[in-house]
Amino acid sequence: MNNQLKHKGYIGSIEASIEDDCLFGKILFIKALVSYEGKTVAELDAAFREAVDDYLATCQSLGQTPEKPCKGSFNVRVGHDLHLAAALAATRKKVTLNDLTRQALNEFLQHHCPDPSPAIG
Numbered sequence: 776m777n778n779q780l781k782h783k784g785y786i787g788s789i790e791a792s793i794e795d796d797c798l799f800g801k802i803l804f805i806k807a808l809v810s811y812e813g814k815t816v817a818e819l820d821a822a823f824r825e826a827v828d829d830y831l832a833t834c835q836s837l838g839q840t841p842e843k844p845c846k847g848s849f850n851v852r853v854g855h856d857l858h859l860a861a862a863l864a865a866t867r868k869k870v871t872l873n874d875l876t877r878q879a880l881n882e883f884l885q886h887h888c889p890d891p892s893p894a895i896g
Contacts, residue, residue, distance in 0.1 A: 779803070780823040783831070786844055787811070787823040802827065804844035851876075 780787035780800065788800040798819040799812040811826040813819035834841040853861070865875040 780820055782824045782827045784844065785827045785830075787826075789816075789819065802830065802844075805842040807842060 778789050780789065785805075786803045788803055790799050791797075792799060797812050797814055798816065799810065800819065800823060801811070802809040802823075807830065809826050809830050811819065811822035813822045831841055861875060862872055865872045868875065870878075
């Protein structure tokens with residue numbers, strides 16, 4: 776079951792409002808708030824695609840670079856003991872802590888997530 780929309784590298788959420796009898800969502804993993812809504816899944820998908828295209832056009836008209844979902848770096852607070860253990864493991868493997876973390880995330884995603892890489896639509 777897919778509960779996300781994808782278009783031009785952007786991922787959108789799918790939510791439902793029983794009170795308003797509609798579906799709605801927002802573009803995920805960017806700071807800008809870009810939302811959309813529709814009565815049916817097809818309408819929601821069309822509204823999402825239009826919202827992404829509008830966002831890109833607005834950025835272009837303002838001379839701004841559009842945000843990319845997930846910029847490629849993030850801070851992780853793991854505590855002293857885990858940080859030290861990871862740094863020692865990276866040293867033993869003769870890799871950087873970033874490389875060790877990247878390898879660990881890749882391995883986890885391959886073994887625990889059915890589709891770890893977003894299919895860009």
